[in-house]
Amino acid sequence: MILEDKINQSETRIFKAVFPNTTNHYDTLFGGKAMQWMDEVAFITATRFSRQHMVTISSDKIDFTRPIPAGTIIELCGRVVRVGNTSLKVSVEIFIEQMYEVGREKAISGTFTFVAIDKDKKPVKIIV
Numbered sequence: 001m002i003l004e005d006k007i008n009q010s011e012t013r014i015f016k017a018v019f020p021n022t023t024n025h026y027d028t029l030f031g032g033k034a035m036q037w038m039d040e041v042a043f044i045t046a047t048r049f050s051r052q053h054m055v056t057i058s059s060d061k062i063d064f065t066r067p068i069p070a071g072t073i074i075e076l077c078g079r080v081v082r083v084g085n086t087s088l089k090v091s092v093e094i095f096i097e098q099m100y101e102v103g104r105e106k107a108i109s110g111t112f113t114f115v116a117i118d119k120d121k122k123p124v125k126i127i128v
Contacts, residue, residue, distance in 0.1 A: 003083070003128060010049035012078040014041055017099075018070050029068035034094060034108055035059070037076055042090040042112035045078035049088065050126050054114040057087065062110030066096060073097040075104070086123040087115045 014037075022033045039056055046054040068074060075095045082089040094108040118124045 006049060006128070007080045010045055010080055012041055012045040012048060012076075014044075014076045016074050016076070018068055018072050018074060020070050023070045026067070027070045029070075029074075031064060034064075034068065035062060035110075038062070038092040038094065038108070038110055039112060041076040041078040042092050043114070045080060045090045045092075046088055046112075046114040049080045049083075050116055052116040052124070052127065053118070054088075055117055055121075056112055057115050058113045060089075060111040060113070062108065064108050066105060066107040068094070068096055068107050071099060073099055074107070081111065083126060083128060085125060087113055088126060089113050 018029050022029055024030050043054060043056065076092060078090050078092045080088055081091045089111055091111050093106055095104045096107045097104045116124050116126045
């Protein structure tokens, strides 16, 4: 399989509704909750790409460009952007959609790095 095909097939999209139990006192999504969901989508993307045991080793710059209000729908999109010997990098973007309006806008973006590991939790080559 061509690398680009494998990247396209591993792209992951998850939708969530932003309920009050995930918001702060400003009625916007907690930043930590957004980061948790981003890491989850990144993990799923990395695992779908490699079909190996993957662990998060870092998160890079995460840009919060728009607040995410309670009562909205969000889409988290994960895509592999770099493949190394034992690691890969996944870009994650979060888009906001109003529940009863058409359109969406990007609210958060960031990247996460994963390493493939064996049963002894030692780094192993990513099979491409």
